[in-house]
Amino acid sequence: MSTNVLRTRGGTSRSSGAERGGGWWVVRDERAVRIETKAVTTAELIADRDAVREAAASDESGTPVADLVALPPVTTPCRVVAQMVNYRSHARDSGFTGDIPPTFFRKASGSVSGPHDTIVRPAHVNFLDYEVELGLVMGAPLPVGTVVEESDLPHYIAGLVLTNDVSARDVQLTKTQFYESKSYPTFTPTGPYLALLEPEDFDRLLDLRLRLSVNGVPRQDRTLADMIVRPAQALTVLARFQTLDPGDLLLTGTPGGTALKAPPKPVEKIAALLPPALKWKAFFKGQVNNPLYLRAGDVVTATIATPDGHIDLGEQRTPVADAR
Numbered sequence: 001m002s003t004n005v006l007r008t009r010g011g012t013s014r015s016s017g018a019e020r021g022g023g024w025w026v027v028r029d030e031r032a033v034r035i036e037t038k039a040v041t042t043a044e045l046i047a048d049r050d051a052v053r054e055a056a057a058s059d060e061s062g063t064p065v066a067d068l069v070a071l072p073p074v075t076t077p078c079r080v081v082a083q084m085v086n087y088r089s090h091a092r093d094s095g096f097t098g099d100i101p102p103t104f105f106r107k108a109s110g111s112v113s114g115p116h117d118t119i120v121r122p123a124h125v126n127f128l129d130y131e132v133e134l135g136l137v138m139g140a141p142l143p144v145g146t147v148v149e150e151s152d153l154p155h156y157i158a159g160l161v162l163t164n165d166v167s168a169r170d171v172q173l174t175k176t177q178f179y180e181s182k183s184y185p186t187f188t189p190t191g192p193y194l195a196l197l198e199p200e201d202f203d204r205l206l207d208l209r210l211r212l213s214v215n216g217v218p219r220q221d222r223t224l225a226d227m228i229v230r231p232a233q234a235l236t237v238l239a240r241f242q243t244l245d246p247g248d249l250l251l252t253g254t255p256g257g258t259a260l261k262a263p264p265k266p267v268e269k270i271a272a273l274l275p276p277a278l279k280w281k282a283f284f285k286g287q288v289n290n291p292l293y294l295r296a297g298d299v300v301t302a303t304i305a306t307p308d309g310h311i312d313l314g315e316q317r318t319p320v321a322d323a324r
Contacts, residue, residue, distance in 0.1 A: 002159070002201050002311050003056050004193040005045065006032055007075075008068045022071075026055040027193060031062035041075045042194070043247030046139050046158045052196060070116060073161060073194035074137060076109040079248040080188065082133070082165055083234060084178070086253025087226045095262025102229045102237045107165070107251075108183035115191035115316040119166055119300065122184055123323050127287055128294040131165035131254035132212035132220050132302045136231055137194060142244040148235040154199040156235060162304045162313040163251055164189045164212070169260050169293075174280045189302075190249075192314040205231070207306040210255055214298050222255035229253075259292035296322045 003026060010022040024045055025032035035055040039045035045052070084103040085091050091100055113119075121128045139158025142148075148156060165182060166189070172181035182188075205224055212220040224230075229237070234252065235244075244250070287293070294300065298320040305312040 002195040002197050003052060004195050004312070004314070005035070005052065005073060005159075006065070006068060006193060007071045007073045007191075009071050025063070025068065026052060027065055028056070028062065030065055032065050032068060033058050033060050033062040041247055042073065042078070042137065043245070046137075046196070046246050049196070070114055070192040072112050072114050072190040073192070074112060074135070074190050074249050075247065076112050078109050079244060080107040080109050080112065080251070081105075081238065081242065081244070081249070082107055082182070082251035083229065083253040086228050086234075087222060087255040088228060089222055089226055089256030090254055090258070091228070093256040093258065093261045100228060102234060104238055104242070105178040105182070107179070107188060110185055111183045111187040112190050113186040113188065115162070115189055115314065115318070117186060117189060117318060119189065119294070119318050119320045120184075120186045121294065121296065121320065121322050122168065125168040125170060127169040127259070127284065128320070129167045129169050129259045130212060130214070130219070130294060130300055131167060131258055132210045132304070133163045133165050133251040133254050134208060134210065134224065134304055135161040135163040135190065136250040136252060137161055138244045138246050138248045138250070140246060142235060142239050144239055144241065144243055146236070146239040148232045148239070150232045153202045153232055154197065157197065157202075157231065158246065159194045159196040160304075160311065160313060161190055161194055161249070162192075162302060162316055163249075164300065164302055164316065164318065165251055165254060167260075170284055173283070189316055189318045192316070193312075195311055195313055197311075201311060204306050204310055208304055208311060209307065210302075210304050212257070212300065212302045214292075214294065214300055216301070219292070220255050220257035226255055227253065259290060259294070294320045296320055
């Protein structure tokens with residue numbers, strides 16, 4: 001069964017007022033047991049699985065998880081790579097038809113933030129969107145030219161994390177700039193848990209259900225069965241040109257239900273006749289009345305888990321605020 005690991009900062013316990021040191025913890029139900037490790041980075045922790053197993057098997061009562069302040073369990077700097085349009089429901093929302101080739105883009109690792117940190121909307125961004133995504137955390141080097149079979153996944157993937165690929169749509173579309181639009185600080189909330197997997201856990205991946213709500217209203221809800229390019233194929237295609245190392249992060253796409261959706265076909269055909277500047281000006285003029293984009297004061301809640309809780313990546317609750 002997977003082992004949930006929490007990374008924390010030091011500070012004062014919320015309930016007892018006692019000083020708590022930062023570090024790595026194994027989570028068991030509502031309590032956490034400290035991992036006795038010298039690991040500072042996620043890659044170092046993955047290499048110290050014996051210490052993780054020892055903490056998981058410990059008979060210590062542990063510390064209440066509610067007393068700990070969660071950091072992203074993926075340490076930075078690292079490579080953060082993401083798949084574009086990788087769920088059938090998202091492809092429909094985005095107006096894609098026919099075969100969709102595997103496509104990747106990079107995000108700055110400076111965008112990685114904690115699972116309860118505030119998402120900060122830059123002053124020039126007017127259309128801020130959400131994308132709940134399953135993150136794969138690498139556990140072994142993936143050299144260029146590697147071919148990954150389903151049976152190889154336990155070798156290359158150490159664990160899973162819950163992520164949100166926050167996106168500045170007006171930057172992404174008007175500038176055709178994925179890197180900038182998805183790389184502002186706080187634009188990749190990650191965690192709370194790094195679920196370190198055992199080989200048999202990989203048989204449960206398609207059961208994982210991704211859910212995201214805003215202010216308690218459901219927006220996204222799909223399982224990995226909706227995924228177009230699954231992890232083994234994604235890693236094989238990515239390895240044609242990109243090396244990955246332990247601790248690197250691959251975001252595997254988002255289901256339908258984001259704020260951004262393709263315009264109706266007649267509108268799209270008319271817009272195609274316009275110069276790009278006029279086309280996007282008209283498009284975003286229509287988007288002003290779309291209530292689904294994130295605004296200051298919103299709270300985004302996201303979860304990824306199997307129905308029986310065999311794999312459960314925890315819950316993110318991230319408020320949204322405007323940059324000051």
